[in-house]
């Protein structure tokens with residue numbers, strides 16, 4: 001593989017010698033299309049050990065290491081004393097083993113000298129106490145001094161390694177998570193509000209601060225509220241936090257870009273559905289997105305996990321990386337069980353199936369001390385492989401085999417599910433029924449649709465939609481004017497839009513719309529939500545999608561226009577809902593708009609999904625897929641690759657629509673039989 005790669009590069013080098021004075025070819029990647037990686041912490045080990053580590057990595061087909069993201073105290077042991085030679089040695093030695101490097105900037109772990117000398121850089125906790133040295137992420141993300149120091153160390157690294165042939169990318173910081181609640185943070189928030197609302201009269205009106213005498217006469221009166229407070233205030237704090245993370249990141253990103261070659265792509269590692277900030281805001285400056293995929297307790301749910309990959313792919317609407325994943329187990333969950341034998345490999349293919357280009361194990365070897373002694377690794381504290389090492393090695397071998405087949409492919413969906421942070425926050429602040437979880441609501445659509453359609457995009461409500469035949473918006477609670485325009489244009493352009501429960505209730509300030517749900521879309525729908533109900537008991541539903549039970553939440557719909565078609569109705573329950581519409585649809589030109597006020601339960605979900613796909617003219621990818629088998633599809637450059645994984649305890653036989661090349665096993669097959677956790681890649 002490596003040799004082939006070098007030959008390929010040599011050919012490119014010859015081709016790129018300009019015969020005429022043409023622009024040079026864009027820089028070519030030094031790495032194969034599918035990457036296996038490990039988080040490696042050479043700063044914890046004597047240099048004499050590194051070669052043994054890298055040899056074991058090479059034997060496991062590991063193509064890259066991520067290095068440096070917590071190494072500030074080694075990179076700068078005292079202020080201004082930069083020690084980067086060790087990192088250079090590690091990069092050179094990795095290169096000898098054909099292992100590329102992703103450099104992490106170390107700002108998630110400020111050294112003790114820094115917080116001692118500049119205590120203002122420590123974050124303030126919600127109760128007003130200062131954080132302290134001893135863990136990580138104790139910094140204040142909006143503090144100018146902290147940003148200055150983080151920028152300097154990032155600059156030093158970028159100056160030194162920005163042209164390093166063996167450095168392929170950068171990870172800024174690590175898992176942004178903690179904001180700060182100090183006085184200086186509050187003043188920055190108030191200034192941010194002033195820039196946004198311009199006048200206090202405007203802010204007071206849009207937040208309805210006459211309520212409970214919340215009226216502000218001075219910007220400095222505005223507090224920070226995070227859980228219970230004026231909904232406008234809550235939303236703006238989150239948006240401020242998001243903007244601050246973006247500028248925190250840009251502070252380092254700009255200096256790396258200034259010194260690094262563009263082929264060194266920049267990312268940060270995010271955390272799936274984590275919602276402390278708006279990921280669309282923070283992603284927009286990155287070259288690609290990545291996330292840390294951990295199961296924690298229990299076992300992989302390929303659908304939920306697949307949706308999380310799709311979410312991450314949707315931040316920039318292109319392929320992404322799994323920057324960390326568990327080599328079998330973690331240490332931070334309540335029950336840190338090991339994944340079953342074979343499950344780690346299935347999990348790696350779950351990522352690739354949903355558009356990942358890389359899977360990196362956290363971490364390579366157990367630290368001898370430190371907070372994570374029990375975490376899963378590929379090597380034990382003794383420096384020799386633990387059993388799961390060999391499974392990672394198989395993943396590496398798989399990637400080398402399937403890489404050329406999957407090169408240039410991505411996930412190209414006909415169906416989009418919309419996801420919006422403001423809507424999730426808004427629902428979570430006022431769930432009204434504690435069991436209503438916006439992510440579960442999204443997944444109730446995702447599960448049946450993904451199974452039938454083979455792939456789904458999860459994107460923002462302002463993303464371009466015309467390429468989708470079907471767009472589903474579960475719990476799109478808050479609609480900005482831009483989102484409304486986007487959705488209207490989509491339907492009027494012939495698209496098929498489905499709105500789920502709680503959609504269109506709020507405006508851009510998290511206030512109630514002056515219309516009933518779905519607010520500004522009521523006219524287009526020709527119907528509205530008469531009343532919502534948090535349910536104490538299940539309610540029967542029946543109609544075009546069969547019969548089932550509706551739990552947690554129900555919306556009583558009412559038609560305003562004669563051409564609205566009722567698809568489902570509630571049965572006898574609390575009196576209010578009895579016989580009332582639960583789902584309605586309306587044709588708009590070539591398009592349709594549908595509102596579903598009921599829950600998609602296990603009985604109705606598949607029928608509802610079938611209806612949605614038929615309506616939109618989408619054929620099922622593999623009808624009759626056996627239960628327990630997960631399907632993913634990647635396409636591109638005239639290629640169509642299916643990835644099938646069996647999560648059922650028993651073997652499953654899948655009949656293919658036509659004879660296909662069995663990429664991992666070889667040969668052409670018309671059907672495959674997979675044991676539990678068995679994977680087939682088919683072209």
Ligand code: GLA
Pocket residue numbers: none
């Ligand atoms: C109390 C308060 C009211 C209102 C209601 C809501 O009774 O006095 O202002 O908050 O609760 O149930």
Ligand code: GLA
Pocket residue numbers: 174175292294324330331332362372375
């Ligand atoms: C996160 C962090 C890593 C490590 C792992 C353990 O993903 O980024 O540094 O702590 O969790 O699961």
